[in-house]
Amino acid sequence: MTETPPVAPAGIAGYGADADALVAQYESVAFEQVLGGLLHLFPAAPARVLDVGAGSGRDAAALARLGHTVTAAEPTAELRERGRLLHADTAIRWVDDALPGLPLLGEPGDRYDLILLTAVWMHLDAAERAGGLRRLAGLLAPGGTLVMSVRSGPVPVGRRMFEVPPRELPDLAERAGLRLVHRGERADLHGRADVRWLEWGFTRS
Numbered sequence: 001m002t003e004t005p006p007v008a009p010a011g012i013a014g015y016g017a018d019a020d021a022l023v024a025q026y027e028s029v030a031f032e033q034v035l036g037g038l039l040h041l042f043p044a045a046p047a048r049v050l051d052v053g054a055g056s057g058r059d060a061a062a063l064a065r066l067g068h069t070v071t072a073a074e075p076t077a078e079l080r081e082r083g084r085l086l087h088a089d090t091a092i093r094w095v096d097d098a099l100p101g102l103p104l105l106g107e108p109g110d111r112y113d114l115i116l117l118t119a120v121w122m123h124l125d126a127a128e129r130a131g132g133l134r135r136l137a138g139l140l141a142p143g144g145t146l147v148m149s150v151r152s153g154p155v156p157v158g159r160r161m162f163e164v165p166p167r168e169l170p171d172l173a174e175r176a177g178l179r180l181v182h183r184g185e186r187a188d189l190h191g192r193a194d195v196r197w198l199e200w201g202f203t204r205s
């Protein structure tokens with residue numbers, strides 16, 4: 001495994017300074033509410049799960065409690081440390097790692113049955129999304145599933161976000177050898193009327 005942590009990605013702008021308020025917000029909704037439209041794609045426990053941009057670890061902790069072996073990659077130190085403390089009762093492996101390269105997840109055989117990106121993909125620019133999708137596809141075990149929820153709507157002040165063209169993700173996934181198995185959409189759980197969430201599921205054969 002590479003020992004050098006990645007350079008902090010531009011996409012974490014604004015997260016560290018607001019960490020306390022953000023953790024409270026993330027933990028105010030349940031895993032089942034956030035991921036309800038995607039849960040039918042999740043493997044049975046025990047499976048190897050990677051939560052990328054795990055934030056406070058809400059989803060990573062819920063999946064660990066279900067019996068999965070969970071790695072949480074989170075580049076914002078303030079969120080990672082709060083998440084580690086908040087969910088200390090779970091056996092999450094926390095890693096300071098980031099897309100597009102996820103260089104610390106380079107162990108031979110480091111493969112996952114489920115990779116989860118909840119509210120992360122829109123932080124990557126076009127080049128990062130192309131490289132990131134190839135990297136995620138390479139980290140999926142045969143038969144593995146990649147799920148994402150991607151924000152669409154105005155960019156909050158102080159954040160770095162992009163509007164992701166709706167056709168782009170299935171195109172990138174197809175080129176990386178993944179099959180589209182789910183596309184959905186839901187409203188924002190925090191009442192922001194101008195924000196929508198696109199949900200995606202892909203599998204590797």
Ligand SMILES: C[S@@+](CC[C@H](N)C(=O)[O-])C[C@H]1O[C@@H](n2cnc3c(N)ncnc32)[C@H](O)[C@@H]1O
Binds near residue numbers: 009119
């Ligand atoms: C809106 S939060 C979502 C947190 C968590 N997944 C949730 O649903 O509560 C976005 C997260 O993406 C992380 N992030 C931003 N850029 C990233 C990158 N290049 N690679 C991995 N994570 C990134 C941020 O640090 C932050 O934790």
